[in-house]
Amino acid sequence: MSSSVERATTHWPTSSSSRLLVDGELRAGGAGEFPTVNPATEEILGFAADADARDLDAAIGAARRAFDETGWARDPAFRARCLLQLRDALTRNVGWLRTITVAEAGAPSLLTRGPQLEGPIADLGFFADLAESYPWITDLGRAEPMGVPTRRWVHREPAGVVAAITPWNFPHQINFAKLGPALAAGNTVVLKPAPDTPWCAAAVGELIVRETDLPPGVVNIVTSSDDARGAQLVADPRVDLVSFTGSTATGRAVMASAAASLKKVFLELGGKSAYVVLDDADLRAACAMAAFAVCTHAGQGCAITTRLLVPRARYDEAAAATAAAMSGIRVGDPADPGTICGPLISARQRDRVEGYLRLALEEGGRFAYGGGRVPGMERGFFVQPTLVTGLGNESRVAREEIFGPVLVILPHDGDDDAVRIANDSPYGLSGAVHGTDLERARSVASRIRTGTLSVNGGVWYSADIPFGGYKQSGIGREMGVAGFEEYLETKVIAESA
Template sequence: MSVWTDKASTLLVDGEPAPGSGGRFDTANPATEEVLGTAANATAADMDRAIGAARRAFDETEWSRDLDLRVHCLEQLSRSLREHADELRELTIAEVGAPRFLTHGAQLDAPIADVAHFAGIAAGYEWTHDLGVAEPMGMPSRRWTRREAVGVVGAITPWNFPHQINLAKLGPALAAGNTVVLKPAPDTPWCAAAVGEILLNETDIPPGVVNIVTSDDHALGAQLSSDDRVDLVSFTGSTATGRAVMAAGAPGIKRTFLELGGKSAFVVLDDADLGAACGLAAFTVCTHAGQGCALTTRLLVPRAHYDEAVALTAKALRGVGVGDPDDPGTVCGPLISARQRDRVESYLALAEEEGGEFACGGGRAERDRGFFVEPTLITGLSNESRVAREEIFGPVLVILPHDGDDDAVRIANDSPYGLSGAVHGQDLERARGVAARIRTGTVGINGGVWYGADAPFGGYKQSGIGREMGVAGFEEYLETKLIAEPA
């Protein structure tokens, strides 16, 4: 067990650990339902102090102008996180319910490495660009552009991939020269607090540059979104909450960057290896119990092979099953909380009300404790059903028939979301053609992996605004200034 599970966490405000003015709140292990310990519970007054500290650090220090210091500090942070990876791994498995195998990828090791990648982007970035001499209105002028930090960033993050999402905001925001107030989800406060403790004790990041405010009060996110001292809000979470974040920032015309929900389609073409495709679709939707916004949760298969695809996918889902996240062989661990399990179960009940049937799963897994739901395959529904259109965030796959490539594209695009997707087919050019017509921010062809620090991630339509990761994600945290002088 991690050393962090043996003590209470604190806030990080203005370079100092601080207790929460609201006392403490529990954090629990979703696989066992046992309370791990307590986290600092911030109030509006604590958030106000954190925002003030970030504002002062941006306005009154050299952080935004000292590129060498920023690169140095981010390299320190990545190195220190890597040195604590084993402790962080145990903490992440315990608090998030993340399968151990996933902590060697997107749940921990990959985002730690990504921090150093953003330091490299900043070090090699073209901060100024000479536009040369021109004569607008007959007046010779030399012009150039300069990229500068936006200012104070409010980062509001969810519980499903806390390290990946926290660091995907902290890394580029800091590399660009911003200061940050991070409000992590109340379900996973220790993951954020542990990073804050490492940052405080093992890096040269100046006081106030990073502030971490844990709380079980969701109103603090609204406070962060609406405060005039905050220049940009970067939010990851549900589309409904994303709308509220946009509304809170609207009076101040605040820049808002949103990474929201998804209901992504896994399209199987009629020349695909059906068994391999259905097996991968089953594995994908079970990963971390389906608690990923970009996981493919609609399986589109040729109508002529629908029954065979149902049988193959159901068999694969049963083979995955559920297990203890501490077991290296577990793919599908628990849901994060009883509240989330209730939500998933409500959709399973809705599926039956809408006329759907379960080819496998359909309820709680048979375990003594923990928030486990069986990997579930729903048949007999159309793409117009709520279960096929709304984000469930559990190990639940809806299988739908299609009548050829055009129909598959139509169904895939018939969604309020546009975050991710997948296409499987033997003819690569044909598969590429289908992928090009799917209106989503990412598409994997035949198992291609789109995740990476160098690769932009984000969505179309109600899946969000802006991009995270890559140079595009770094530039979300920059302003563009044009400077002109007589030539």
């Protein structure tokens, strides 16, 4: 077992096995345990509690009681205090959490200083502050609707029990982007993390029990190897709202299941975002940024730009510049502080990416760089950063989400054509525009139908910024005040004046 694996397992308070958090207690799973694997070495790190249907039923019941029978939903000051306790506990244990995250998620250590760990921990403070500063009651004053003197108030109230179902690619960021606003708003939560990263979530459960005053049942964390547990959680009538992040195909299934009981549903789904390079841009700088973006965390991010749109007259020059930039990006051990592109999460995901690489050739594409596994790396789920040339936007490789370090370069014939190509996608999550004339770049960005846009390298990720997409990239927003309000209901109280 490697040193990184040893550090990950020996920091557990009891053993190399994690536990469920149900109704304020840490417990074993009714279905036993399942292994969690280091994607950089293919070694088993340890085991996670495997919940059965009864475990999940108990977690939902605990969340329902905590919402209905305690004062949690009506005490924003207490909620803020608990969120700050959790933030501080996570901060004190950040070294332990970093080791787990690098080993289990294959996240490059460099990224844990930002969006993979430390950034999301700090973001909890934003939602703690919001719990106390938000205008929960708005006085609309006196009016006479239909001639009746009336005083009206708008109350914002928590939705109830939240089912939070999260993926493996940015486990802490996505877990906290749901837990933070849901708890600040006064909801109770059942969190079901992806089976590929159960320790990242279970570690949070350990800290909740040991180092916070969160009441029993307010947060329940249920790890499982069985997809049926997610379906059970969505269908349960005691759940009021489902917040799901994952693939568009699974999002459709979640939405269909939730429709039976008309639950509120928030979906953050896939993307195939365009990086638009205008003809007045610094081409080499833009191509280098696009190459870096698609290689970050091995391309395993829904908002990563995976289509590079460049002026047709400079297509070959752009392809060469992008390939050269890719050749300088380090692929390897995520524990190495210089690594940008680590492993894919699993053999299953590597097989998926390799399937798209074969498809690229079948569709008539070529590899300007990469195109297979990393030479000399016999262990770990590594794939080379890859630049695909020779395809059009109608190809499957240019239209479907691959979730790997694969960039497709496409030509455009000016600003209008670039906007057309960028928008010719079933997705609308993210994107980027690069150009010297700022007003022109802003004009292009304003016409691209996505939830977030970066202009000349601007960063849109922040606790106060709403994140989400158009079209098949999802419904609703996460983060920011808009994301917080996804977890609220609106009530109007009118009384005779």
